Structures are given as structure tokens and as C-alpha cells.
Amino acid sequence: MKISEISGRISAVMIIMALSAELIYTxxxxxxxxxxxxxxxxxxxxxxxxxxxxxxxxxxxxxxxxTDHFFMREKWVSAQAYIKSGMGEKIMNGVYMDNERLLDxxxxxxxxxxxxxNAVNRFFKNHTGMVYFTVVxxxxxxxxxxxxxxxxxxxxxxxxxxxxxxLTDGIRKIDAYNILRMLNDNYIYYRNDTKLTSYGAYxxxxxxxxxxxxxxxxxxxxxxxxxxxxxxxxxxNKCLYNGTKSDILDIYNYxxxxxxxxxxxxxxxxxxxxxxxxxxxxLESGDMYRMYIGKEEPFIKIKTSVNNEKKLLLIKDSYAxxxxxxxxxxxxxxxxxxxxxxxxxxxxxxxxxxxxxxxxLFGIDSMNNENLFDLINK
Amino acid sequence: MTYSSLLFIYGFLPLSLLIYWFTPEKMKNTSLLLLSMLFCxxxxxxxxxxxxxxxxxxxxxxxxxxxxxxxxxxxxIPLFLGISADVIMFFMFRTDFLDxxxxxxxxxxxxxxxxxxxxxxxxxxxxxxxxxxxxxxEFDIVKFSLxxxxxxxxxxxxxxxxNTFRRMINDRKxxxxxxxxxxxxxxxxxxxxxxxxxxxxxxxxxxxxxxxxNMSSVNAWFGMTAYLLSLYFxxxxxxxxxxxxxxxFGFRFPHSFNYPVFSNxxxxxxxxxxxxxxxxxxRYMSKPLCEMGKSHxxxxxxxxxxxxxVGLWYRFDMNGLLWGxxxxxxxxxxxxxRRFRILKITGIIxxxxxxxxxxxxxxxENIGQSLxxxxxxxxxxxxxADSLTLYLLKYYIVLMxxxxxxxxxxxxxxxxRSGKSRIKSVIALLSPxxxxxxxxxxxxxxxxxxxxxxxxxxx
Numbered sequence: 001m002k003i004s005e006i007s008g009r010i011s012a013v014m015i016i017m018a019l020s021a022e023l024i025y026t027x028x029x030x031x032x033x034x035x036x037x038x039x040x041x042x043x044x045x046x047x048x049x050x051x052x053x054x055x056x057x058x059x060x061x062x063x064x065x066x067t068d069h070f071f072m073r074e075k076w077v078s079a080q081a082y083i084k085s086g087m088g089e090k091i092m093n094g095v096y097m098d099n100e101r102l103l104d105x106x107x108x109x110x111x112x113x114x115x116x117x118n119a120v121n122r123f124f125k126n127h128t129g130m131v132y133f134t135v136v137x138x139x140x141x142x143x144x145x146x147x148x149x150x151x152x153x154x155x156x157x158x159x160x161x162x163x164x165x166x167l168t169d170g171i172r173k174i175d176a177y178n179i180l181r182m183l184n185d186n187y188i189y190y191r192n193d194t195k196l197t198s199y200g201a202y203x204x205x206x207x208x209x210x211x212x213x214x215x216x217x218x219x220x221x222x223x224x225x226x227x228x229x230x231x232x233x234x235x236x237n238k239c240l241y242n243g244t245k246s247d248i249l250d251i252y253n254y255x256x257x258x259x260x261x262x263x264x265x266x267x268x269x270x271x272x273x274x275x276x277x278x279x280x281x282x283l284e285s286g287d288m289y290r291m292y293i294g295k296e297e298p299f300i301k302i303k304t305s306v307n308n309e310k311k312l313l314l315i316k317d318s319y320a321x322x323x324x325x326x327x328x329x330x331x332x333x334x335x336x337x338x339x340x341x342x343x344x345x346x347x348x349x350x351x352x353x354x355x356x357x358x359x360x361l362f363g364i365d366s367m368n369n370e371n372l373f374d375l376i377n378k
Numbered sequence: 379m380t381y382s383s384l385l386f387i388y389g390f391l392p393l394s395l396l397i398y399w400f401t402p403e404k405m406k407n408t409s410l411l412l413l414s415m416l417f418c419x420x421x422x423x424x425x426x427x428x429x430x431x432x433x434x435x436x437x438x439x440x441x442x443x444x445x446x447x448x449x450x451x452x453x454x455i456p457l458f459l460g461i462s463a464d465v466i467m468f469f470m471f472r473t474d475f476l477d478x479x480x481x482x483x484x485x486x487x488x489x490x491x492x493x494x495x496x497x498x499x500x501x502x503x504x505x506x507x508x509x510x511x512x513x514x515x516e517f518d519i520v521k522f523s524l525x526x527x528x529x530x531x532x533x534x535x536x537x538x539x540x541n542t543f544r545r546m547i548n549d550r551k552x553x554x555x556x557x558x559x560x561x562x563x564x565x566x567x568x569x570x571x572x573x574x575x576x577x578x579x580x581x582x583x584x585x586x587x588x589x590x591x592n593m594s595s596v597n598a599w600f601g602m603t604a605y606l607l608s609l610y611f612x613x614x615x616x617x618x619x620x621x622x623x624x625x626x627f628g629f630r631f632p633h634s635f636n637y638p639v640f641s642n643x644x645x646x647x648x649x650x651x652x653x654x655x656x657x658x659x660x661r662y663m664s665k666p667l668c669e670m671g672k673s674h675x676x677x678x679x680x681x682x683x684x685x686x687x688v689g690l691w692y693r694f695d696m697n698g699l700l701w702g703x704x705x706x707x708x709x710x711x712x713x714x715x716r717r718f719r720i721l722k723i724t725g726i727i728x729x730x731x732x733x734x735x736x737x738x739x740x741x742x743e744n745i746g747q748s749l750x751x752x753x754x755x756x757x758x759x760x761x762x763a764d765s766l767t768l769y770l771l772k773y774y775i776v777l778m779x780x781x782x783x784x785x786x787x788x789x790x791x792x793x794x795r796s797g798k799s800r801i802k803s804v805i806a807l808l809s810p811x812x813x814x815x816x817x818x819x820x821x822x823x824x825x826x827x828x829x830x831x832x833x834x835x836x837x
Contacts, residue, residue: 005555007806012558014810015565015817019392022821026388055486056422063385067828070384076825083822088773089577093826108587148769150587239826 025071035074039237039286042068074240081241095239096140096147101191102235102244103140103147108154110368117166119373120360124171126377127352129313133167133360134174134208135160136196136319139189141364142180159364174211176204190247193233193289194365198224198250198322205326212312212357214330222252227280231288249288251278257329262303265295268343277302277324292321298342299349302334313355315339315376319363337376340366345378379420380492381533381564381619382571383829387821390417391564394529395557395626407520407547410528410627417529421492428491433526435463436501437519443508444515453509460505468498472836473694495691495837496535497526499658504540506662513541521547530624534616534837536631537654550628558810560625565813565820567618570611572820572830574781578608579832581774582741584766590750594761598754600770600778602734605741607781610639612834613652637787642725644708644732648685655691659684682706692835693740697748701740708732740835 035042046052046061053059070076084090085097096105124131140147141156157177164173180188180200188200196204206216231247266272279294293300302324311333314320317340327334335350352358366372379386394413401409418426439460446453470476470485471494480487491497504525507513516522525531525543585593585601593601617634624631638650649656664684668677682703689702735752742748753759783789793805824830 003803004806007809008555008558008562010558011562011810011813012554014814015558015561016392016395018814018817019388022388023392050423053419054423056425059379059385059420059422062420063379063383063828066385066389067825070388070825070828073825076822079822080825083819087573087577087777089580089777090773091580148584149765150584150769153587153589 022071026066026069029069029071031069034286035068036286037074037232037237037240038077039234078240078242081239082243085241085243090148092239092241095235095241096151097239097241097243098146099243100146101139101143101189102239102241103143104138104194104235104365105140105147105151107138107140107144107147107156107159107365108151110154110159110365112159112163112166112367113370113372114166115370116367116373117163119377120171121166121168122377123352123358123373124168127358129353129356129358130172131170131358131360132172132174132208132211133164134176134204134362135163135367136176136204136361136363137180138194138363138365140194141177142184142189156364159367163364163367172211174208176207179203179207187248190231190233191244192231192236192247194235195233195289195319195363196322197247198252198325201323202252202326205323208359208361209326209330212330212359217254217257217326217329221254221257223255225251225253227251227291228283228288233289237286249291251292252325254329258304258306260302260328261305262301264301265297266299266301266349267297268341289318289321293324293336296338296341298338298344300336300338302328302336304328304332304334306330306332308332311335311355311357313337313350313352313358314361315358316361317363317366319366320361323361339372339374339376340369342375345375347378379417380829380831381616381623382568382820382824382831384821384824385420385828387568390420391623398627399552407524411520411523414524414527414529414532417532418527422489424485424489425491429497429527429532430523432464432467432497432501433523436460436504436526437516437522439463439505440508440515440522441517443505447508447511457505457509461502464498464501464505468495469694490836492833493533493535493837496537497532499537499655499691500526500535503537503658503662507540513539513544516540516544528624528629530620530622530627530629530631533620534613534634535620536617536634537658538631546629552626552628556628557626560622560627562622562809562813563625564619564622565817567615567620567622568820569816570615570618572615572823574784575608575612575615575834576823576830576832577774577777578604578611578781579834581770581778582608584770584774588766590747590754591759592761593754593759594764594767595754595757595759596763596767597770598751599734600767600774602737602741602751602755603782604774604778606639606733606737607778607785609737609740609834610635610785611781612832616833637785637790639733639785640726640782641729642722644705644712644729647729647733648705648709656688659688659691663687678710682710685709689740692837696745697739697742700745700748701736704732704736704739 033042033044043061043064045065046058048058052061081092081097084092090097091105094104094106096103120133137156137160144152144155160177167173180203183203186199187197188203189195190197202219209216227249229246229248231249233247260277263275263277264272265275275294277293278291280291282288282291282294290296306329310331312327312331313335314324314327315337317338324334324336335355337346337349346352379390397413398406398409415426418429439456442456443453466476466479470479471490508515524547525540581604582601585597585604588597614635621631621633632654634652634654636650636653638647641647641650664680667680671677685702685706686699687702689698689700692698692701738751738755739748742751793802796802
């Protein structure tokens with residue numbers, strides 16, 4: 001027998017064994033509904049329907065199912081991240097993989113929705129209280145010197161300026177970009193997430209609270225509790241790249257200051273329940289960051305032991321979650337509205353006129369979502 | 379479903395091989411046809427309907443032509459009808475001129491049957507061959523259906539003539555060694571598509587994302603080279619995957635590309651790029667037309683027009699036409715230049731420059747944009763290099779050099795020329811291991827999305 005023939009036979013046996021082994025393990029392996037590391041629901045086995053077969057979605061769903069439940073999927077995806085970054089192709093699934101940190105590579109494709117700007121302007125016109133607006137850059141905006149230039153055709157600074165220029169003059173715009181940018185040698189952003197760390201949030205708080213009319217607390221008054229050092233956030237979820245260090249989640253506490261006396265969450269279905277502000281049970285979930293204010297609810301009301309009768313309405317996205325802990329020392333009541341989670345208009349939760357100050361605090365990437373503020377003027 | 383998806387590689391391929399092996403000899407064609415239909419249905423049921431309809435039209439057109447083959451005029455009617463149907467299909471899906479038909483047939487606009495351009499050529503060639511009495515029509519509908527819709531052929535087939543296919547299907551047996559060779563070719567195609575094609579495309583996108591008037595000329599050259607490599611590796615990768623799968627079922631399809639990039643004359647590029655497609659246009663277009671006139675100039679014009687048609691087959695607009703025209707024209711002119719002695723390296727550089735200019739047209743959105751790009755290539759922006767150049771050099775240059783090396787025949791020639799059988803046996807023994815490693819690499823690279831469906835050009 002010729003040597004090429006032997007080699008052909010070996011190839012056949014080895015490849016077919018590899019293919020079938022992977023197939024058998026994929027089919028017979030244990031199926032999970034949810035991936036903790038990717039923080040997302042996995043595809044379920046597609047139910048056969050003729051209409052799905054007709055437009056081709058059945059084949060796609062079947063491929064998705066195989067992909068999601070592929071034997072050792074997370075290892076394969078991690079391997080992909082390593083191979084890509086090793087080959088020099090630094091971008092995977094919209095995430096730029098630097099050795100130091102992961103960054104969102106698709107910042108330039110974002111645009112600032114006119115609809116959102118108009119909604120905030122209308123909110124300001126319709127209500128009597130003062131309106132403050134802070135937009136926080138993502139880590140890609142603060143660390144954009146890491147990103148190659150071709151990804152920066154529409155830098156976040158321009159996006160922030162466009163947003164601020166669109167807001168009417170009466171709204172107080174508070175700049176967070178330049179402060180964060182100045183401090184970018186510090187641990188102000190997570191390495192595996194687009195969001196601010198508590199430390200970064202502290203610096204945003206210092207500026208914001210002065211504009212809101214208070215003296216900020218100095219840094220050394222806080223006791224800092226490390227909740228976990230295994231946090232890997234939304235950027236990690238998309239590429240499972242382990243080449244960066246995992247992140248630390250901190251809680252800042254001013255022990256001799258005011259405390260939270262009551263925290264009530266309101267769901268979309270009308271249910272209300274009391275909770276603690278932080279919820280450490282989320283450390284076991286796919287999204288540890290949620291630990292800061294617990295389950296996503298449209299409205300959370302916090303009462304504190306401060307008795308200055310001052311009330312703040314905070315309209316926010318997840319960038320504000322680690323920011324709230326600093327506000328507790330200044331207000332007797334904080335109403336937190338998350339437009340992302342709202343299914344009912346704002347009036348079914350609160351009357352914004354009862355609050356003399358309203359603070360909008362958002363990450364710039366949320367402004368991309370043009371339906372974000374649909375319900376805040378109703 | 380495409381060849382470069384997990385569902386195909388780890389589901390459809392091993393299962394279909396198993397089913398095929400355990401089918402009795404007589405039923406093998408039928409089982410292969412059923413598997414192909416399943417493959418089409420998993421793409422979408424609409425695709426299956428389309429392809430079955432297409433097959434039936436050409437099957438009956440072929441039968442009728444064959445029936446009246448001795449009466450030239452009568453047999454021209456089914457020939458005309460069959461070819462018109464094929465051509466209408468081609469224009470209906472590749473252009474938007476015939477959207478009326480789509481509305482009438484209630485075909486959604488987003489539906490695109492992958493491979494329609496290849497099937498059209500195949501079918502037209504088949505009908506003409508019967509009309510010219512080169513072949514007899516196929517009565518066995520299973521065999522004819524396999525010719526049209528066999529799943530190793532369906533996406534980017536080598537357009538082979540029916541008598542070649544008939545020889546293959548009637549006289550085939552599959553040994554374990556063939557399967558091994560086939561799977562190796564398949565993995566080779568996968569590597570071409572997933573590693574080389576997709577990364578080179580990412581590099582092209584990196585260059586393209588900069589505004590054209592700020593692009594430096596080095597970047598422009600890098601970008602177009604990346605596009606050229608990406609196109610070559612994507613097309614030849616898909617063809618290899620198809621050919622490799624076919625090998626596992628006993629069909630030895632020819633190669634579609636024979637290392638065309640970085641040839642040392644345009645003629646080599648032209649004759650090694652998408653070989654069967656070019657051959658098709660030569661056989662069914664330029665040859666009959668050339669026979670009509672004997673003048674030298676006339677033949678040259680026919681040659682160039684045939685290349686223009688190839689261009690239009692790739693892209694039905696001015697850009698495609700110009701791409702074909704440039705290649706046709708340079709091949710013709712080359713004959714006069716080549717009287718002077720030139721070095722091999724000069725030849726390579728010259729071919730490379732012409733190919734890149736062609737690619738500018740093939741990749742551009744419209745003529746204006748392509749002309750701008752051409753200007754930038756020639757240094758029109760007065761920027762030689764910028765920070766992006768450094769970035770590209772830092773991260774992509776190694777890959778690009780490897781891709782460049784692999785797109786030439788250097789490695790193959792090295793193996794062929796090394797007379798020592800020891801080298802050959804070492805390579806033969808290493809091949810299973812290398813193939814397996816490459817398979818794992820590609821699996822990792824498509825593991826997140828589950829497939830890699832970037833075709834660059836929808837053919």
C-alpha cells in the first residue's frame with residue numbers, strides 16, 4: 001500500500017471520528033437554558049413549522065441551536081478570542097481585545113437619536129423642577145487611544161457634544177467626559193465592561209453633586225468593601241476572552257452618615273415589594289453588576305435617614321447603578337426610574353412635579369436606543 | 379445552511395456520509411438526491427421549490443430538444459424556451475430589472491438562491507450541448523437532478539459539462555482513502571474561507587472605514603490587496619469545500635482556481651481564475667462567434683467581449699463590465715508587449731498592478747467611487763502613509779504575507795519538485811494531523827456565530 005493511501009485512510013478515520021464525537025456529545029450532552037458566562041438565554045430546540053421551513057428560518061434556528069449547545073462551546077469561543085488576538089485580528093464580535101482591557105469596537109456606528117433629545121426637552125418644558133443631564137462615556141470613549149484610528153470615525157466626544165448641543169438651554173448639562181478622561185490612569189472603568197467602576201462613579205458624583213447644590217463627601221470618609229474580584233462584564237460576555245484581568249466590584253459606605261431606611265421596588269404589573277438596596281444574590285448570576293440595585297425594575301423608591309426633605313428624581317440606565325450609593329448622604333428621598341424597564345408611562349409610578357430636582361444619568365451608548373424615552377412624557 | 383456552518387460540518391456532513399455508506403448500491407443516487415433536497419430545504423423550502431422547478435424545466439427542455447434533434451428548426455423552440463427561462467431566472471435574482479416577475483410569482487425581494495448564477499450556466503450549457511448533438515439528453519431524472527442540485531455542487535460549483543458528469547456518476551466508487559482525501563480538501567477549503575478569506579476581509583474593512591479623501595496610498599494598496607486575497611480565498615474556499623464533499627461521494631470535481639493570483643502574466647491570471655466559468659464563456663460564446671469571422675481584429679474583439687460578459691456575470695453593472703474589459707484588454711495587449719524580454723518579477727508586478735486595478739472596479743460601489751479609489755491608489759491624496767498604515771503593518775502584515783504565500787503555487791511546486799520520496803512521505807504522514815488541527819482552528823473561529831456566511835459577491 002502506498003504511503004499516500006495510508007495517510008488518506010488515517011485522515012478519513014480521524015476526521016470522521018472527530019466530527020461524530022463532537023456531534024454525539026452535542027446531541028447527548030446536558031442542555032442548559034442559560035449561559036452564565038455569556039449572560040444570555042440559549043436557543044431552544046426549534047419547533048418544526050412549515051412556515052419556518054418555507055422562509056428558511058428553520059435551518060437558521062437549527063444552526064443556532066447546534067451553535068448554542070455545541071459541545072464545550074465556551075471553550076471554543078474562548079479559543080476563538082485567543083486565536084484572533086494571536087493572529088492580529090483584535091476584534092471579535094464587536095469587542096476590541098487589548099491585553100489590558102476589552103473595549104467596545106463599534107462606537108462609531110452609534111448615533112444620537114433625535115427622538116431622545118426631543119423627549120428630554122419636552123420633559124423639561126412640561127415640569128416645574130430643575131433638570132440636570134449627565135451623560136457618561138463608555139470605556140471606549142475614555143480609553144480611545146487604545147483603539148485603532150479607523151474605529152474612531154465618530155468619537156464619543158462628538159457624540160456627547162451632539163447630545164448636549166441638542167438639549168435646550170434650561171437643562172443643566174454636567175460634563176463627566178473630561179474628568180474621567182483626565183483620570184484614566186486610575187481604575188475608573190471595568191476592564192471587561194463598558195461601565196464605570198464605583199471609583200469612577202465617585203468622581204462623577206463629586207461634580208454632579210456640586211451642581212445639584214451640595215458639598216461632596218471626601219474620599220477618605222468611605223469604607224470600601226470589596227464584594228467580589230471575579231466580575232467580568234458585558235464585553236466579556238460577547239467574546240469570553242480571558243486574557244484580561246477580572247474586575248472588582250466595590251461598595252462605598254459612609255458608616256457614620258445617613259442610612260437607607262426603606263427601599264421599595266415597583267414592578268410593571270403593579271406589584272410593590274420592599275428590598276435592600278444591594279442584592280448580593282446576583283453574584284451567583286450571569287450579571288454580577290446587578291448586585292448594586294438588584295432586580296431590574298422600572299421604579300425604585302429609596303428613603304433615607306437624611307432629614308432635609310430634599311427629594312431627587314433620578315432617571316437613569318445601568319451606568320448609574322453604582323452611582324446611587326453616593327446620593328444617599330444628600331437626599332431624604334430618591335426616586336429611581338429606569339426607562340429601559342418601563343412598560344407603563346411614568347405617571348403610573350410618580351408625578352415628576354413632586355420633585356424639585358431631576359437628574360438624568362445615562363451612558364452614551366443608551367442614547368442609541370431611540371425608543372428609550374417613549375414613556376417618560378406620558 | 380452553508381458549508382462553513384457548524385450544522386453542516388458537525389451535523390449534516392457526517393450524517394450524510396453515514397447514510398450514504400449504508401445505502402445499498404442501487405439506491406445510492408436516490409439517497410444522495412434526497413440528502414440534497416434536505417440540504418436545500420434547510421436553506422429554505424422556497425429554495426428547494428426554486429431548484430426543483432429549475433431542474434424540471436431544464437429536464438423537459440432537454441428531452442424535447444433530444445426528441446427533435448434531427449430537425450434543427452423544431453428543436454430550436456424548446457432550446458429557446460429553456461434558455462429564456464434560465465436567463466430570466468438569472469436576471470430576476472441577480473438584478474432588479476425583472477421585479478415584475480417576482481411580484482407575479484409572489485417571491486419576496488430578500489430571497490436570493492445562492493448559486494443561481496452557476497446553475498444558469500450549467501443548465502444553458504446542457505441544453506446547447508444537446509442541441510449541438512454533443513450529448514444525448516438524460517432520461518434518468520434522478521441523475522439529472524443530481525447534476526443540477528447535488529449538495530456538493532449547489533453553492534459554488536465547478537460548472538462541468540454533462541458528459542463529464544455522466545462519466546463521473548456512472549463510474550464511481552468510494553474508498554476510505556477517497557473519503558480521507560475529500561475531507562482533507564474540505565478542510566482546506568474551510569481554512570481558505572474562514573481563516574484567510576474572513577481575516578483579509580476584516581483588513582479590507584479597516585481600510586475602507588476611513589473616508590476616501592483621507593486615505594493614504596499605501597493603505598489603498600493594502601486594502602485592495604486584502605480584497606483581492608479575500609475574494610480569491612472565499613471563492614476558491616467555497617469551491618474546495620464543495621469539491622471535497624463531492625470527493626467523499628466519489629465525484630472528482632476539477633479545481634476551480636489554479637493559483638491565479640500573483641501570476642507573471644495576465645494570460646495566466648485569466649486562464650487560472652475560475653477555470654470552468656471562463657471555459658464556459660469560451661466554449662459557448664467566443665468559440666461559435668469566432669467561427670463566424672476569420673479576421674484577426676474581429677477575434678480579438680470577441681475575446682474582449684467575452685471577458686466583459688464574465689465581468690457582467692460577476693456583477694451586472696458598469697463596474698463588472700469594466701473589470702472584465704480590463705482583463706480582456708490587457709490579455710490581448712500583452713501579446714504585443716511580451717515580444718520584449720521581461721524578467722519574471724517584472725511580470726509579477728505588472729500582473730499584480732493590473733489585477734488590483736481590476737479589483738478596484740469589482741469592489742467599488744459605483745464607477746465614480748472606483749475612479750476616486752484609483753486616484754488614491756496613485757497618490758492623489760498626497761498622503762503616503764499614516765497611523766493606520768502602522769496599525770495594519772503591526773497586526774495584519776504577517777497574515778497577509780502568509781495568505782500571499784498560500785495564494786501562489788510555491789508550496790505545491792516545492793513538494794512536486796522535491797524528487798525525494800522521503801519528503802513526500804513526511805508530508806503525507808503529517809497531513810492528517812495538520813488537517814485535524816486546522817479543523818479545530820476553523821471550528822473555534824466559527825464557534826461564536828455558528829457559521830461564516832460572507833460571500834463578498836452574491837453569485
